[in-house]
Every structure is written in C-alpha cells, then in structure tokens.
Amino acid sequence: MGNMPAIGDLLLSLPAVLWAITFHEFCHGYAAYRLGDPTAARMGRLTLNPLAHLDPVGALMLLIFRFGWAKPVPIEPRHFKFPKRDIIIVSLAGSAGNFLSAVACGLLVKVLPGPFIAIPALGRFIVLMVLINLGLGVFNLIPIPPLDGSKILYVLLPPSWLRGFFWLERYGFFVLMILLFLGVVQSIMSPIIRTLLFLIL
Secondary structure, eight states: OOSOOOHHHHHHHHHHHHHHHHHHHHHHHHHHHHTTOOHHHHTTOSSSOGGGTOOHHHHHHHHHHSOOOOOOOOOOGGGOSSHHHHHHHHHHHHHHHHHHHHHHHHHHHHHSHHHHHHOHHHHHHHHHHHHHHHHHHHHTTSSSTTSHHHHHHHHHSOGGGHHHHHHHHHHHHHHHHHHHHHTHHHHHHHHHHHHHHHHHO
C-alpha cells in the first residue's frame, strides 16, 4: 500500500474502484431504506450507477493508494425506529458490502481457478478487486470524521466526550489528511488488509 501502481494495474483497477465505491454507498442507502429512511431513495442514491456516488478525490485516492471514499449517502435518523442502533447498522453496511464483495471474489477464484491462472490479467484483476474492496472497507471504519467509523463512535461516546467529538468533526478531514501524509493510517491499515487478503485468497 502507498506505492504508485503501474499503468496496467491502474487500468485494471478502474472497474474495481467503480464497483467498490458504488456498492459501498448502495449498501448504506439500502440498509437505511430497510430501516425506514427513504431519503437515499428519494434523492436517487439507491442505485448501482457509479455516477451517483462518485467523489473524484476519494476515487482517485482509492485508485492510486487502495483506500479512499465516495460521496456519502444522505440519511435522516428521525425516520429510524431505534436511532442509535440503526445508525450503527447503516454505518457498518457500506464496509460490510465491500467485505462481502472481497469474499465473493475469493470464493470465485477457489471454485473456478482455471481462468484466473490461464489469463494473468484476469488473475490480477480479481486480486485488485479483493484489495480495493478491503481497502475501502477498512479505511471507512476508521473513527475519524467524515468516515463511517466516526458515526459509530458518535453513537457510542458518553455525553461528556461529545464536545471533543464535535471539534474532531469540524477538523476531521484535515486530521485525516495529516495522518495519511505521515503514513499513520497506512501503518495501521496495511497489516489488517494483508491478513484479510491472505485469508480470502
């Protein structure tokens, strides 16, 4: 992680990035919809059309560095019957979709290994599908705004800690960029992704 990929990998990564971003946000919207919130559906975000979910900077990060973000699906917690529980479910749904995609790709390789061995580009593509989905899934669980993990943290924090959280929410993006620049995020994510990649493939 963190190394500039070759041109071939960049081209093979494009469909993997589009799928990872699209399915991630679709899962957020679908989970919210099933829990009673129609906001994403009304705004046209309950779709597998990648153009509805694409954040150019987040997609570029995912393409080059294997972690990034999409345009967040809007949710309205007032529609939820159990807001705290349902916010956690919706927040986890995006990463869960990415992990499910990675596992499905791994199972496909194990059930039908022939084509992926015979065609190197196809084999590389499936590895990138797993890697990119794992990267997006793990990255979004980091509890720093605006990532999904911060929404889970917000629900679980005691009231006395919320002032600090609101400060982090205001400056979270800059904090995240600094941690990325310093390599802190990469050092945390890399062993997790390597372990998951080994388990899946």
